Amino acid sequence: MTKHAVLAGAATTEPMIVMAAVEKWYGGFRALADINLTVRRGERIVLCGPSGSGKSTLIRCINHLEAYQKGEIRVGGTRLGDDGRSIEAVRREVGMVFQHFNLFPHMTVLENCMLAPMRALKLGRREAEATARGLLERVRILEQADKYPAQLSGGQQQRVAIARALCMRPSVMLFDEPTSALDPEMVKEVLDTMIALAGEGMTMICVTHEMGFARQVADRVIFMAEGSIVEEAPPDTFFTQPRHERTRKFLGEILRPH
Amino acid sequence: MGVGEFLFLLTGLKWTLALSAIGFLCGSAGGLAIALMRTSGVRALERLTGGYIALFQGTPLLMQLFVVYYGLALGGLHLSAWVAVSIGFTLHASAYLGEIWRGSIEAVPRGQTEAASALNLGYAARMKDVVLPQAIRISLPATIGFLVQLIKGTSLASIVGFTELARAGNIVSNQIFQPLLVFGVVGILYFLMCWPLSLYGSHLERRFAVATR
Numbered sequence: 001m002t003k004h005a006v007l008a009g010a011a012t013t014e015p016m017i018v019m020a021a022v023e024k025w026y027g028g029f030r031a032l033a034d035i036n037l038t039v040r041r042g043e044r045i046v047l048c049g050p051s052g053s054g055k056s057t058l059i060r061c062i063n064h065l066e067a068y069q070k071g072e073i074r075v076g077g078t079r080l081g082d083d084g085r086s087i088e089a090v091r092r093e094v095g096m097v098f099q100h101f102n103l104f105p106h107m108t109v110l111e112n113c114m115l116a117p118m119r120a121l122k123l124g125r126r127e128a129e130a131t132a133r134g135l136l137e138r139v140r141i142l143e144q145a146d147k148y149p150a151q152l153s154g155g156q157q158q159r160v161a162i163a164r165a166l167c168m169r170p171s172v173m174l175f176d177e178p179t180s181a182l183d184p185e186m187v188k189e190v191l192d193t194m195i196a197l198a199g200e201g202m203t204m205i206c207v208t209h210e211m212g213f214a215r216q217v218a219d220r221v222i223f224m225a226e227g228s229i230v231e232e233a234p235p236d237t238f239f240t241q242p243r244h245e246r247t248r249k250f251l252g253e254i255l256r257p258h
Numbered sequence: 259m260g261v262g263e264f265l266f267l268l269t270g271l272k273w274t275l276a277l278s279a280i281g282f283l284c285g286s287a288g289g290l291a292i293a294l295m296r297t298s299g300v301r302a303l304e305r306l307t308g309g310y311i312a313l314f315q316g317t318p319l320l321m322q323l324f325v326v327y328y329g330l331a332l333g334g335l336h337l338s339a340w341v342a343v344s345i346g347f348t349l350h351a352s353a354y355l356g357e358i359w360r361g362s363i364e365a366v367p368r369g370q371t372e373a374a375s376a377l378n379l380g381y382a383a384r385m386k387d388v389v390l391p392q393a394i395r396i397s398l399p400a401t402i403g404f405l406v407q408l409i410k411g412t413s414l415a416s417i418v419g420f421t422e423l424a425r426a427g428n429i430v431s432n433q434i435f436q437p438l439l440v441f442g443v444v445g446i447l448y449f450l451m452c453w454p455l456s457l458y459g460s461h462l463e464r465r466f467a468v469a470t471r
Contacts, residue, residue, distance in 0.1 A: 020337035065372050106391045110430040115387055116377035161373075168377060 015074075016041040016172055016203050017062060022071035023210045024057055024227075031057045033227045034066065040124070041124060041171070044198050046214040046235075047203045049224035055207045058224070062095045062205070076171065092120075095165030099177040101157040103149040110145040111138065112252065113164045121168065128167075133161040139193050155186030159193050166197075175206040209254055223247045228257065259439055263430045267440075270426025271447055277422060278409045279345050279378065285351020285408075287391070292356025297363045298414070308354065314353030320414050322346055327418040343415040354404050362397035363389060376426060402459035406452045413448075 004256040017039040024032035047055045060066040062073060064080060064087045073080040078089040102110050109249050113132035117123040120132040123131070128195070136142040141152075148159050148209055158178055165173060175194065179187045191213050198204055199233070206212070214221050214235050221238040223231045231247045242248045262439050292310065300413040314322065328345040332338055337345070374384040416425030427444035431437045 027364075063376055065375060088378060088380075091376065094376075096373075096376040098369060098373060098376075099371055102367075102369040102375070104370065104388055106395070115383075117381055119383040119387065120378040120380070164377070 010258055012041045014041045015039070016043070016076065017205075018072075018074040019058075020042070020072045021073075022058075022061065022068050023200075024054075024061055024066060024068045031227050032061065035071070035229060037222070037229065039172075039203060039205060040226075042201050042202055046221045047205060047207045047224065048209055048211075048214070048217040048221065048250070049230075049252075053224040054227040055224050056176050057227075059096075059176055059205055059207055062172075062174060062237055063091050064151045065096075070242045073221060092168070093171045094169055094174060095172070095178065096174045097158070097161050097178050097254045098182050098219050101149070101154070101161045101181075103157055103161055105149050107158050108146050108148055109141070109152070110151070112160060113167045115165050116164070117193035131167050132163070136160070138166075138196075141162055153186060155181045155189045158182065158190045162197070163195055164189075172203040175204065175208065177207050177209075179208065179210055211239070211255065222251065223248075259430070259434060259436065259443070263434060264443070265441075266427050266430055266447055267423065267443060267447065270421055270423040273449070274409065274412050276425040277343060277347060277412045277415060277420075278405070278406035281347030281351045281412070284344070285355050288348060288352030289355025289359055292326055292352055295361055296356060296360040309351045311357050314350055315357065319346075319411050320417060323414060323418055333345055339415075339418050339420040342418060343412075343420050347412070347415075350402075350411075351408055354399065354407075358397055358400045359393060362393040362400075365396050366392045373418035396422055397461045399463040399466070402455055402462070403455060406455050406459070409455075410448060410453055412454060 008022065015038050017083055018039040019036070022032055022035040023030065035058060035160065037058075047058065049055050057066055061068045062075065062080075064082075067082060067158075076093050077092045078093075079087055080090050092127050104115070107115065110129065110132055113136060114125070114128040117128040117131060118125065133142060136145055139162055140160050141163070144152055144156060144160075149160065154158065162173075162178075166167050177188050179192070182190065185217055187210070191210060194204070194206070194213065195217055204235075206213070206218075218235050222233055223237050223238070223242075223244075225246050231242060231244050234243075238247075242251060259368065281349070292307045295307045296311070323343060324345040325338065326349070327337070327342040330342070370388055370392065371384060374388045380389070411424055413424035413426040414421050416428065419425075420431070424443060427440050
């Protein structure tokens with residue numbers, strides 16, 4: 001890692017993720033159309049747009065939970081293809097947090113965090129446990145380490161999910177609507193965890209409608225509609241001077257309650 | 259019915275239990291392999307195992323035992339009744355358990371596999387550590403239900419001359435001419451094997467219903 005990236009909030013010029021003319025089809029339906037996006041190391045991107053606009057699909061292509069049909073995705077130095085080797089190389093760099101947490105219900109919080117480091121990174125039990133405890137501490141949930149996911153609140157589960165992903169030492173974190181399934185009073189604890197992570201220089205792509213979060217941490221906000229990137233801008237410009245009618249309409253709809 | 263006859267029935271009972279155990283254990287191994295192939299996403303394997311399951315679910319167990327015992331003998335492979343029925347029950351149980359467990363694997367939420375994949379777990383770890391432990395819990399009531407069917411189904415092995423509980427009953431009945439008494443006892447013995455299992459199955463079912471509410 002360059003000296004740069006260690007400094008909080010400093011995006012480097014080194015490209016971490018490059019998507020070039022990416023297309024994704026579900027049968028005859030084009031879910032992503034001509035996606036061109038470069039995310040630099042240390043950069044924080046917020047991805048928003050109406051439901052069905054392809055924002056989740058976009059980030060799910062980055063770690064190959066979905067295959068793409070055209071164009072090219074590069075993560076770090078690896079070109080992501082359909083072969084196991086490139087998928088594995090990319091997933092080593094990329095952590096993901098899901099809307100519904102997807103914690104393993106038959107394992108304790110600690111075991112959830114230890115499994116992948118032991119299996120995929122071949123860490124010893126002791127080392128995996130030390131890593132897991134360290135990261136659970138960082139998301140301030142270490143005291144729940146021996147409980148099962150079902151015994152925790154939604155916000156706590158999502159913080160465990162963040163810690164679990166971080167245990168794999170990723171260079172990039174993808175967040176797929178991490179607060180959408182949470183009760184309102186739990187949104188803040190998860191956002192605070194994400195803000196802290198951003199402050200530590202993590203490269204992040206967040207699909208979220210939390211515009212306060214976008215204002216606070218995003219380097220760029222990207223607006224998608226119908227599988228395409230419509231507009232991208234730093235948050236100041238994005239919220240105050242959106243260029244496209246679609247963006248204005250969308251912002252009008254989601255910002256109305258405030 | 260004297261003590262000697264009753265002990266003879268118990269010898270039959272022993273073979274019923276042994277055959278059930280073999281059918282269930284070997285069938286579990288076969289069933290697991292079939293369930294994994296059936297959910298592998300590899301078209302050829304899915305077709306193949308789908309056909310296997312259809313064949314064994316669509317024909318009577320009795321016929322399957324005949325085919326294994328007499329069919330293989332016609333092909334020049336002379337098996338003892340014991341080996342033949344063991345093979346027959348293993349094939350039969352593999353098909354049913356394979357289908358039960360396929361359903362259970364598919365009942366584990368997709369997000370579990372996705373989370374495991376995103377954590378860079380390979381297929382083996384995804385299955386062994388994440389999907390199967392959850393699938394097995396889901397499948398327990400149906401699996402136990404099938405085990406009960408299997409135990410009762412072993413009575414069909416008598417048809418190829420294998421002396422398990424039902425055939426032992428038949429032999430004793432022919433000796434002492436008290437069919438009602440003998441088969442009453444035989445029935446009670448089956449009931450004592452199956453009923454506790456059924457109870458345990460419905461207990462588990464209730465427990466899971468509460469857990470997922």
